[in-house]
Structure formats: structure tokens, C-alpha cells
Amino acid sequence: MTTAPTIEFRRFTDLSTARGDLLDVYAEVRAPLLHLPNYAVTAFGERLDRHSSEAGFVAILAYADEEPIGYAYANTIEHGDRYWQRVTPAPGDEYTAQPTVALKEIGVRPAWRGTGTARRIHDALLLTRDEKYVTLMVNAAAGDGKVHALYREWGYEDIGHSQPSPASPLLTVMIRRIG
Template structure:
């Protein structure tokens, strides 16, 4: 499989994407759904909350009619709880710069390692007005491979946080919304 034939669709209304996002999430997280933090119910609660926040947008990849993965974001405000939950002081001016948070990115197994995740990610950020993008990643995910992937995409570690008491401690990462190569594009 390759990412070449994948159609990328932008969605700004959750009712147009709810079922697809839930189904892909449940498949990708199937081995973790027994943990309360990763249950479909808790994911649905987070998704519903995120979808009401400023600037919510998703990009869903399709291979024909079959969803292969997605990512979604929200605009962060200067006083957003995203920033206040950080365990260590943030880089100077970090919260003064317009920021979008990559809240979720999922790719189904058959399309992993094909460049699909990066295509979805880049498509989602291409038209955003925010200057920087931040995300949270479990540093243990994929035995560290997921964090390493984000580092290859240009993200740098800025802090840690534990958004849910029953969830893992996550690494907070940050980069420019568009890299120099993307901006020259």
C-alpha cells in the first residue's frame, strides 16, 4: 500500500465525521480499550469536547470509500488549559504565538509506514493560520517510535503533562506550523 491514492477530506462539523472517527479510533486502539482512559466512551467524551472548541478541524484519509486514518486540531488560546497543565516552564513567548493543537492522529495498520500519516498531518496544517503546532505523545507508544516519528517531522520536546489522572504522562512537543520546505512549496 502507498499513500498515493488516498483522498484527503477536510471536515469542520463533527456530525459529518463522528462515526468514522469513533470507528477508526476503536480499531487503532483495540488492544488498549480495556484501560479506562482509552475506552471508546472516554474517547467520545474527549472528541465531543474538542469538537466544540475554537478552530476544530479534521482531515480524514480515504482509500475509495474506506477510511484509512485521520487527524484533528483545535486553536489554542493564550490562557488555554493545555498550557497551564505543563509540568515545567514553557519556552519564552510560547503562549504568545498563535498555536494549533494536534489533538489526535490515527492511521489504520494497513496504511502505516506508507507516508499516509504525514500526508494527513501536512494537509491539516497547510491552510491553518496559526504560527505553531503542539501535540502530546505517550513517549512509550510503539516503544518510543511514535515520539521519534514526530521528532523527524520537526517537533521538539517542550514539557510533559498528565491530562487525565488515569492516563499516562505525555510529552508535549512543538514546531512551526509549516516548515521552511513547506512554506517554499
């Protein structure tokens, strides 16, 4: 892509009108992995439905020429949340004593990668948040380590590991301050 059309960010706290667009982008973003049970569109849809019913849920979808090109979504996690319980070593109270944003998913269609779109979606999502910290989980092998390195460039630090489900790979848990 040589010239980028204007990107519009749309914020959703209810996915009734955006779920289809989000699933379409997910399927293209994760196409090489869809044969794995944890990455199947149906498994993602189930996680999405669960996450969208949790406290503090928000999704940002990016559109160019009315076509969805990327997304991110997050919700709030509290002290004692199962998210924190699965992290080893256990993170300190510095991170877990107050509500924290858990960035659950972010993805950008392949044609839009390398354009700064993922970072813009990420930042648009965080603009809506009042929490002190944001955390995420990343497969350190994704993109031959490039995704993990990108999050480090964005200011995230490794704090542990988690395997959210038996079908999930071991993920690196990262955190950074918001703002």
C-alpha cells in the same frame, strides 16, 4: 499493502457526518489499549465531542476506496489555555503568547502504517492553519518509542510533560513551527 489506492482527504469543522468514521478508525488504531479507561472508545468520544466544540476545530479524514483509513484533528489554543497550564515546566511566551494549533489526535489504520499516510494527513491538516506553531502530546512509550521518534523526524521538539487527566499516562509535550 503493496499498492496504495488514491487517498482522498476530507476536511470537517463539524463532525455530524464524519463522527462515526472517526470513531471506527480510532477503535482499530487503539485496539490493543481499549481496555484502559483513558483509551476506551466512549472516553475518546467524549473528548472528541468536547474538542470539536472548541475554537478553531478542524478534522482531516483520509479515505481510500471510500473507506476511512486515518484521521487527525486539532483546535486553536490561546495564552492561558488549560493545555498550557498543565505543561511542566511551563512553556515560554515564545510558544504561548499567540494562538497555537493543538494537534489532539492522529491515527492510521494498521494496514496503512509505514506508507507515509500519517504524515500526509498531518500535513493536510496544517495546510488549513494560520498559526505559527503546532503542539502535540505523545506517550513516549507508544510503539516502543517509535511514535515519539517519528514526531522528532517531523521537526517536533520536546518542551515538557503533561498529564491531562488522572486516567491519562504522563505525556511528552512537543512543538514545532508550521511552514
